[in-house]
Amino acid sequence: MATVRRWWPWLGLVARLIVGGVWIVAGWLKLPDPAESVRAVRAYQILPEAVVPSVGYALPVVEIAVGLLLVVGLGTRVVAAASTVMQVAFIIGISAAWVRGIQIECGCFGGGGTTATDATAKYPWDIARDVGLALTSMAIALWPRTRLRLETLLFSHSFDDRLDIDTDELTEEIRG
Numbered sequence: 127m128a129t130v131r132r133w134w135p136w137l138g139l140v141a142r143l144i145v146g147g148v149w150i151v152a153g154w155l156k157l158p159d160p161a162e163s164v165r166a167v168r169a170y171q172i173l174p175e176a177v178v179p180s181v182g183y184a185l186p187v188v189e190i191a192v193g194l195l196l197v198v199g200l201g202t203r204v205v206a207a208a209s210t211v212m213q214v215a216f217i218i219g220i221s222a223a224w225v226r227g228i229q230i231e232c233g234c235f236g237g238g239g240t241t242a243t244d245a246t247a248k249y250p251w252d253i254a255r256d257v258g259l260a261l262t263s264m265a266i267a268l269w270p271r272t273r274l275r276l277e278t279l280l281f282s283h284s285f286d287d288r289l290d291i292d293t294d295e296l297t298e299e300i301r302g
Contacts, residue, residue, distance in 0.1 A: 138272030141262050142196045145209060148259060149193030155236035156186035166233025169240075170219045171226075188212075196266070199275025206266035213260035217253055224249040 156163045164182030167173065173181060192212070195205040220232055229245040231238045232252045266272070 134269055135271060135273045138266060138269060139274055141266055142199060142202070142206075142272055145206075145259055145262050145266065146193040146196030149189045149196065149209065151193075152235050153186040153189030153191075153193060156189070156233075159236070160186065162237065162239065163233070165240075166231070166238025169228070169230040169233070169238060170223055171228065172219055172222055199272065200277050200280075202270035202272070202275055202277065203267050206263045206270060209263035210260050210267055213256050213263060217256045217260065220249055220252050220256070224253075 160183050163186055164179050167182040167185065168175075168178045189212075192205055192209050195201055196209065216232075216234070223230060224246060227246075229241055229243060231240050231245060232248070233239055234252060
């Protein structure tokens with residue numbers, strides 16, 4: 127455990143950069159054609175039609191914002207938690223399409239909404255990728271103290287640092 131604790135700030139930085147980078151790329155690739163993003167959201171047939179355009183247009187911007195905040199390390203705990211929730215939502219969406227036999231491109235990195243004859247073969251890989259990203263996001267949310275966070279430069283004691291509990295110190299206090 128001591129080894130993980132010692133290396134986590136650097137591993138956490140790598141995790142932040144990977145998850146943040148994936149969000150930035152996913153959002154950036156959707157930005158040029160927002161109507162395509164709306165079609166991808168609609169193809170899942172989960173959300174009410176009244177909500178589909180708002181989600182489709184907002185999703186690329188939200189993805190880029192989450193990615194940028196993770197990369198620079200600002201609001202790390204809250205943003206990583208939001209990333210986890212978004213990944214879980216995507217896992218549920220892909221799983222629901224798979225279970226209902228809907229053959230679509232996931233739209234994860236642009237495109238989507240189109241019928242794909244081999245989509246069910248890709249669903250397990252899409253889900254596995256999103257599970258990995260969700261677990262990584264969850265780890266960042268639980269242990270947000272990573273290297274090179276902008277919030278440590280801007281604030282002497284970041285909100286995330288105040289929420290962290292050092293279990294070794296807590297154990298020593300309990301033992302008295």
